[in-house]
Amino acid sequence: GYCISTEDGRLLRSSTIYIKNEKGEVEGIFSINYDITKLMLAENVLSQLIRDTKQLSAPAAKITTKVEDLLEDLIERATQLIGKPVALMNKEDKIRAIQFLEEAGAFLITKSGDKVSEYFGISKYTLYNYMEKKTTKNGK
Template identity: 45%
Template sequence: MSVYDDFDFLKRLIKGIAEQFGPNCEVTIHDLKAGYEHSIIAIENGHVTGRKVGDVASRIAMETIHSNLEHKDHYSYSTRTSDGRILKSTTICIPDENGEVKALLCINYDITQLIISNNIMQDFVSIKEEKTDGDDVAIPTDVNQLLEDLIKESYELVGKPVAVMTKDDKMKAIKYLESKGALLIKKSGDKISKFYDISKYSLYSYLNSDEE
């Protein structure tokens, strides 16, 4: 059984694949009986590798031809064009009625620009400074939200309900808030004092304390 018995179907198949994935996707059919040097009998988007009908097979196709037509598909491997572009390739064996490989369907997708774009995106999204607590810094919608977020962080830092916090616990929380600039927010002292159930006098005494 010749590959040409299915030729119309194979031509429609590779055209459908090429149309689905666009001009960077080359799809070829190789007739293994035609020999390595002239194995391409159908091709879509040949500009990807610069080949046409009657041209040479790829290295993987050559290895398949050389291996006595052994049935072995190859998926998602890397190849390279003569001008250095990188392709993501797949080679699928097409058997005859006896199970012997009579042809190959090969897909070569040019991923060069995708790799460049990916490298740019990786550089763009990379984080140079990691927070020690492992959490992302929230972006508040207004200054009140900012203060509430900071108070919540100070509370979580201590890790106790306010009702059972000692003076040292509250001082730790207040020092944290000071380090984050919370006291720069207008009327923040009132809200912080209320949250930690202390007087404003105690608040500022904690701030002026040299204790850690």
């Protein structure tokens, strides 16, 4: 058993068995994939409900040394902020995540718009519209 992530952000629990002939050569593969995306979301909700009420110490800050890693880290933080995988995010969730990325300076990184658009499964045009919603909302 192992876990994989699909291009659209769903999480799958997979098991694979190789079918071999008498000579030990692989003749086929039997694989079972189970989508655990919603289970992971449920786990997140449950863990928040039963979390110890004592003040938890914050984990040590991760120090990023490469610009590419910085964008990856910011995207991961945006996803954690929303609390669900991209495959389950609605439009409002994606807008909140993109606003977080903008406020964190993610779009100052070269080609970040392409990567963020691809990650969230939206066009660059939609990305810029989502960024404008923030400017219109707070740009008084």
